Amino acid sequence: MQADYVIVGAGSAGCVLANRLTEDPDTRVILLEAGGKDWNPYIHIPAGYIKLLDHPTLTWGFKADKKSGLNGREIPYPRGRVLGGSSSINGLIYVRSQPEDYDHWSQLGNRGWGAKDVFPYFRKAENWDGPADDVHAKGGPLFTSLTRDQPELCKAAVEAGQEMGWEYREDLNDLPHRLGDHIGWVQQTRGGRFRASAARSYLRPAMNRPNFKVVTNAMAHRLILDGKRAVGIEFSRGGVMQRADAAAEVIVSAGAIGSPHILQLSGIGDPDHLGRIGVDVQHELRGVGKNFQDHFIVRVQADVKDIATLNERSRGIRFAGELMKYALQGRGLLTYAASLVAASVKVLPESATPDVQALFSSGSFAPGPKRQLDTKPGMTAGVWQMRPESRGYVEARSPNPCEQPTINPNYLAEERDRRTVIASIRLARDWFNSPALKRYVIAENVPGADVQSDDELLHYARQYGTTVFHATCSCRMGPDSMSVVDDRLRVHGMEGLRVIDASVMPAVTSTNTNAPTIMIAEKGAAMLKEDARSR
Numbered sequence: 001m002q003a004d005y006v007i008v009g010a011g012s013a014g015c016v017l018a019n020r021l022t023e024d025p026d027t028r029v030i031l032l033e034a035g036g037k038d039w040n041p042y043i044h045i046p047a048g049y050i051k052l053l054d055h056p057t058l059t060w061g062f063k064a065d066k067k068s069g070l071n072g073r074e075i076p077y078p079r080g081r082v083l084g085g086s087s088s089i090n091g092l093i094y095v096r097s098q099p100e101d102y103d104h105w106s107q108l109g110n111r112g113w114g115a116k117d118v119f120p121y122f123r124k125a126e127n128w129d130g131p132a133d134d135v136h137a138k139g140g141p142l143f144t145s146l147t148r149d150q151p152e153l154c155k156a157a158v159e160a161g162q163e164m165g166w167e168y169r170e171d172l173n174d175l176p177h178r179l180g181d182h183i184g185w186v187q188q189t190r191g192g193r194f195r196a197s198a199a200r201s202y203l204r205p206a207m208n209r210p211n212f213k214v215v216t217n218a219m220a221h222r223l224i225l226d227g228k229r230a231v232g233i234e235f236s237r238g239g240v241m242q243r244a245d246a247a248a249e250v251i252v253s254a255g256a257i258g259s260p261h262i263l264q265l266s267g268i269g270d271p272d273h274l275g276r277i278g279v280d281v282q283h284e285l286r287g288v289g290k291n292f293q294d295h296f297i298v299r300v301q302a303d304v305k306d307i308a309t310l311n312e313r314s315r316g317i318r319f320a321g322e323l324m325k326y327a328l329q330g331r332g333l334l335t336y337a338a339s340l341v342a343a344s345v346k347v348l349p350e351s352a353t354p355d356v357q358a359l360f361s362s363g364s365f366a367p368g369p370k371r372q373l374d375t376k377p378g379m380t381a382g383v384w385q386m387r388p389e390s391r392g393y394v395e396a397r398s399p400n401p402c403e404q405p406t407i408n409p410n411y412l413a414e415e416r417d418r419r420t421v422i423a424s425i426r427l428a429r430d431w432f433n434s435p436a437l438k439r440y441v442i443a444e445n446v447p448g449a450d451v452q453s454d455d456e457l458l459h460y461a462r463q464y465g466t467t468v469f470h471a472t473c474s475c476r477m478g479p480d481s482m483s484v485v486d487d488r489l490r491v492h493g494m495e496g497l498r499v500i501d502a503s504v505m506p507a508v509t510s511t512n513t514n515a516p517t518i519m520i521a522e523k524g525a526a527m528l529k530e531d532a533r534s535r
C-alpha cells in the first residue's frame with residue numbers, strides 16, 4: 001500500500017495529523033495503529049477510565065523498570081493501544097499548562113514554540129461548550145467542557161485552598177505569566193455524556209474520506225530506509241508482514257515510549273546501545289530515547305465524616321441513582337474526570353512560579369495494588385512536581401518489536417526533586433488541616449500520622465508513588481547534539497522523517513500533557529502543509 005504520508009500511531013497526535021492532512025482531498029494518508037477499534041464502552045463513559053488503566057487489550061501492559069528509583073518496584077506504566085491511544089484511557093483532564101513552559105522551549109532554541117506562538121493551536125483544536133472568548137474557541141474538533149457537577153467536599157477543598165492563600169481562578173486555562181499560587185475547577189475533554197478522545201474528535205470525522213486509510217492491529221517493526229531517507233514502514237498484521245510506502249514523508253507518532261523504540265529498531269539512535277542489542281546502525285543520533293521525563297505522583301488520603309464522597313456513591317442503591325442520572329441527564333459521577341479540583345502551588349523558595357500540582361478527589365482508594373475505591377468515606381490529594389529535573393531513558397531490549405523496551409523515568413534521582421516531593425506531601429497535609437476541610441477529617445490514613453521525618457516521607461514516596469501517565473521528551477526537539485528533531489519536528493540528519501507527539505517536548509509541561517500533545521500535532525500538521533506547498 002502507498003500514500004503521500006504514512007503515520008505510525010493513532011494516538012492523540014496521530015489522529016490530529018490524519019484529520020488535518022486529509023482535509024486536502026489530493027493528499028493520501030495511511031494511519032497504522034497497533035491496537036484495535038475503540039468499541040469498548042468504558043472508553044466512552046468518562047469515569048470508565050478507572051477500568052482501563054490495566055486493561056489487557058486496550059493498553060500495552062508496560063511496566064517501568066525496577067531501577068526507576070522506587071525501591072525496586074516495577075510499577076504499571078499504562079499506555080493506550082487502541083484508536084485514540086492514551087486519549088482513550090486517560091483521566092480526561094484538559095489543561096494547557098503555564099505559559100512559561102513554552103517560553104522555556106523557545107529559549108532552548110526552538111523557534112516558533114513560545115507561549116504566544118502555540119496559543120493559536122490550542123484554540124484551533126477546541127470546541128468549547130461555553131461561549132467563545134479570548135481564551136476558548138468553538139468550532140474545532142476537540143470537545144472541552146467545564147466541571148458543572150461540584151460535590152460539596154470539592155467545594156470545601158476550594159475554600160480550604162483560599163484559606164491557604166491560593167487565588168481562586170475561574171478558568172484554569174486562563175493563566176497569565178508570573179501567576180502565583182492558585183486553585184480552581186478542572187476542565188475536561190468531554191462532549192455531552194461522552195469522552196472526547198482524539199479518535200472521536202479527529203478520527204471519526206475523517207474516516208470516510210476516500211484519500212484516507214486506517215489500518216488497525218498493525219504492529220510497526222521498523223522504518224524502511226533508502227540511505228538517509230525514510231520511504232515507508234514495515235509492519236505485521238495477523239502474522240503477515242506488510243509494508244506501507246510514503247511518497248512524501250513518514251511520521252512517527254507512537255508516543256514517548258513507542259517513537260524512540262521504532263527509531264531504535266530501525267537503526268537510528270546511539271551506536272553503543274544499538275550494538276548491545278544487535279541492531280545495525282543506519283544513522284547515529286545519540287539522543288534517541290534519552291531525556292525521558294514523567295510526572296511522579298504521591299497521594300495523601302484521609303477518612304472523613306458528615307459529608308458525601310465518591311466511595312459511597314459508587315456502590316449499591318446510590319450507584320443505581322448515579323446510573324439513572326447519567327442516562328437521563330448526562331450528569332453525575334460517571335461524567336467525572338480523574339479530578340475535579342486542581343491547585344498549582346510553590347513549595348520551594350527558589351522557584352519563580354508554582355512548582356507543584358495538587359489534585360483533589362472527593363474519594364479515596366482502598367489498600368492494595370488495584371485502583372478500587374474504599375468502602376468508607378474518604379478524600380485524596382495527589383501531588384506532583386511540575387518540572388522534575390530527573391531524566392531517564394527508553395531503550396529497546398532487542399530487535400524484536402514485540403518485546404517491551406526498558407522504560408526508566410529515573411524518578412527522584414535529583415536532590416531538588418526529592419526536596420519537592422517531601423514538601424508537596426507536607427503541603428497536602430496543610431491543605432487538609434485548613435478549617436474548611438479539617439472539620440470533616442477523622443484521620444489521615446495514607447501515609448499516616450506516624451510518617452513525619454523527611455526520610456520517612458521520602459521512603460513513603462518511593463514505596464507508594466507512581467506515574468501520572470505523562471511520558472514525554474524521549475525524542476526531544478532542539479538544535480543541540482542530543483536532540484532528535486529540529487523545531488519543525490524533522491529528524492536530524494534524515495529526510496522524509498518526522499516525529500510528532502509528546503516525545504518531542506524539550507521539557508515536560510507543568511501540568512497534564514494531553515492538551516499540549518494535541519497542540520503539538522496541530523502545529524506539526526500546519527508545518528507539514530507549509531512544507532508540502534513549498535516543494
